[in-house]
Amino acid sequence: MIEVTALTKRYGSLTVLDGVDFAVQAGEIAAVVGPSGAGKSTLARCINLLEKPTSGSILVDGRDLTRLSRRELRSARRAIGTVFQSASLLQRMTAAENVALPMRFLDISHSERIKRVHELLDRVGMLHRANHYPSQLSGGQQQRIGLARGLALKPSVLLADEPTSGLDPQTTSSILKLLAELRDELRVAVVLITHEMDVVRSVADSVARLHEGKIIERGSVAEVVRSSDSELARALLPLPPGPAPQHESEVWQLRYERPDVDPAWLTSIGRELDTDISVLAGLIETIDDGGAAGRMTVRIERPLAAAEVRAAFASRGIHATQGDVPRTQGDVPGEQGDVPGTHGGVARAGEAEERHDALVRSAA
Amino acid sequence: MIIATATPWSGVSSLLLPALGQTAAMVGIVMCIVVVLGLPLGLLIFNTSPRGLTPHTTVNASISWIANLGRSLPFLVLMATVIPFTQLVVNTTIGIKAAIIPMSLAGIPFFARLVENAIREIPRTRLDVGIASGASVLQVIRKIQLTEALPGIVAGLSLNVIAMIEYSAIAGAIGAGGLGYLAVNYGYEQFDSHIMISCIVVLVLIVQIVQFGGDRIVRSLTH
Numbered sequence: 123m124i125e126v127t128a129l130t131k132r133y134g135s136l137t138v139l140d141g142v143d144f145a146v147q148a149g150e151i152a153a154v155v156g157p158s159g160a161g162k163s164t165l166a167r168c169i170n171l172l173e174k175p176t177s178g179s180i181l182v183d184g185r186d187l188t189r190l191s192r193r194e195l196r197s198a199r200r201a202i203g204t205v206f207q208s209a210s211l212l213q214r215m216t217a218a219e220n221v222a223l224p225m226r227f228l229d230i231s232h233s234e235r236i237k238r239v240h241e242l243l244d245r246v247g248m249l250h251r252a253n254h255y256p257s258q259l260s261g262g263q264q265q266r267i268g269l270a271r272g273l274a275l276k277p278s279v280l281l282a283d284e285p286t287s288g289l290d291p292q293t294t295s296s297i298l299k300l301l302a303e304l305r306d307e308l309r310v311a312v313v314l315i316t317h318e319m320d321v322v323r324s325v326a327d328s329v330a331r332l333h334e335g336k337i338i339e340r341g342s343v344a345e346v347v348r349s350s351d352s353e354l355a356r357a358l359l360p361l362p363p364g365p366a367p368q369h370e371s372e373v374w375q376l377r378y379e380r381p382d383v384d385p386a387w388l389t390s391i392g393r394e395l396d397t398d399i400s401v402l403a404g405l406i407e408t409i410d411d412g413g414a415a416g417r418m419t420v421r422i423e424r425p426l427a428a429a430e431v432r433a434a435f436a437s438r439g440i441h442a443t444q445g446d447v448p449r450t451q452g453d454v455p456g457e458q459g460d461v462p463g464t465h466g467g468v469a470r471a472g473e474a475e476e477r478h479d480a481l482v483r484s485a486a
Numbered sequence: 487m488i489i490a491t492a493t494p495w496s497g498v499s500s501l502l503l504p505a506l507g508q509t510a511a512m513v514g515i516v517m518c519i520v521v522v523l524g525l526p527l528g529l530l531i532f533n534t535s536p537r538g539l540t541p542h543t544t545v546n547a548s549i550s551w552i553a554n555l556g557r558s559l560p561f562l563v564l565m566a567t568v569i570p571f572t573q574l575v576v577n578t579t580i581g582i583k584a585a586i587i588p589m590s591l592a593g594i595p596f597f598a599r600l601v602e603n604a605i606r607e608i609p610r611t612r613l614d615v616g617i618a619s620g621a622s623v624l625q626v627i628r629k630i631q632l633t634e635a636l637p638g639i640v641a642g643l644s645l646n647v648i649a650m651i652e653y654s655a656i657a658g659a660i661g662a663g664g665l666g667y668l669a670v671n672y673g674y675e676q677f678d679s680h681i682m683i684s685c686i687v688v689l690v691l692i693v694q695i696v697q698f699g700g701d702r703i704v705r706s707l708t709h
Contacts, residue, residue, distance in 0.1 A: 167614075171618075172614050172618060196620045197620060199619065200619070200620055204618045206611050207611065208611075210609065210611040210614070210615050212630065212633065212634055213709055214633055214634055214636065214637075215633070223616075224619030224620065226629065227616065227619055227620050227622075257709055274619070
């Protein structure tokens with residue numbers, strides 16, 4: 123496991139990281155999100171000690187890496203494997219040679235190296251590409267090799283710095299699946315630095331939001347999306363703007379509070395309250411714990427007491443608030459268009475309709 | 487009055503071949519010196535720069551300045567300037583031995599810059615890969631910088647060989663022998679057109695061969 127305490131990095135008078143704390147347990151994927159300029163890449167470079175932190179400590183398996191001498195650090199680094207953005211493979215080495223590289227630096231014997239490279243390439247499903255050069259591999263294949271290389275020295279912590287940037291959605295999901303497998307089977311603690319909310323939602327166990335060098339929001343992904351309406355929660359489950367409501371008072375914001383919300387709630391609540399319910403916008407997804415997470419804007423078509431409506435939703439595990447949700451999303455990533463439903467007016471309407479249809483089908 | 491009498495074509499080879507040998511010897515020896523000294527110098531310039539492995543402003547600025555000094559003088563001027571130094575090192579100021587000193591002094595900084603540029607092309611994250619997995623500075627230099635930059639360094643090498651062939655011709659002026667000396671003394675001063683044409687043809691061929699061969703090697707090294 124890795125424990126980062128009060129990590130601060132200053133360049134002259136500029137404070138890039140300001141007392142960052144977080145801990146990642148073995149077998150956990152912890153995502154750190156934030157817009158560009160929030161300090162994500164500096165945090166990554168401090169964690170693998172490419173940059174020396176100004177103050178604070180980085181404990182890996184109980185050992186403070188910031189206090190080691192240059193010499194001690196060289197061997198202590200093997201506790202942290204790094205997966206770099208766009209893999210960063212050496213172009214003049216084959217896939218197998220790339221994976222073997224960290225072992226060569228530490229004078230691990232030839233026979234041991236061959237065995238381990240075989241094992242790792244097999245692990246990431248790239249055994250058949252062992253003798254290919256990076257230029258002969260696709261982006262996803264390169265990142266698989268990058269993952270294998272990061273694991274070469276059997277680290278207890280894997281630092282993945284934007285591992286899926288530049289990959290298409292399908293390749294991204296296959297890389298994330300592999301990352302989750304590695305977490306479960308090798309019990310590594312994974313620090314996942316990313317700006318893609320889809321990545322966080324599909325693979326992370328916990329999430330921390332970095333803003334101007336500080337972690338200002340954190341929690342397990344399930345906890346964040348089910349129990350709060352914070353900016354991070356709204357960025358994780360972004361709602362496309364639906365058709366403009368005519369009467370504000372009839373509009374309700376819903377949030378799934380429980381993982382086991384019965385998808386038939388739409389019809390069952392409609393019947394209970396004797397009203398039509400129109401879905402204006404919504405996003406429901408299965409998150410990493412296997413339960414559902416959802417966020418929705420609906421309109422109750424018959425005037426009803428607010429308490430009655432709230433109670434009806436609450437009894438089905440849905441949190442309901444009256445009124446329109448604030449649309450501004452501050453600096454949470456996703457605003458720039460990483461998240462479905464936050465860009466392009468036409469696309470938004472289309473997506474909303476699609477989701478609406480899906481929802482109505484699932485409710486019917 | 488000088489009467490232009492061209493060496494008969496049959497006699498050209500007896501003058502041309504020894505000259506070719508002298509040029510090859512000069513360029514060969516100089517290139518050995520250039521690689522042995524220029525490569526580490528290039529690595530030092532890059533790695534003391536802010537983007538290098540061990541940034542050091544003062545060291546970087548001073549060696550950079552010295553390297554520029556070697557490249558700022560036209561070769562003929564450099565050759566004349568370093569005559570006392572040449573005398574000191576090889577104990578003569580004429581002949582092949584004397585030509586090697588100024589040629590090396592011009593070639594080393596040239597090659598150092600080519601090496602530096604080749605290494606600068608490697609993205610920073612590829613160096614980070616080494617450092618983050620526990621490589622020492624020397625290991626990063628050997629396994630990452632030199633390995634990744636090899637095609638670029640070889641391309642620089644052929645460029646450098648061609649420059650040295652050109653300098654060896656200029657060095658003919660201090661009696662270094664070789665193709666340049668032959669072209670100037672026979673071809674130019676004695677209006678021997680056969681020698682002149684032969685020298686030109688051979689020089690053009692050599693340069694073409696070096697460039698072609700160099701490009702082939704670079705291509706085979708690039709993956």
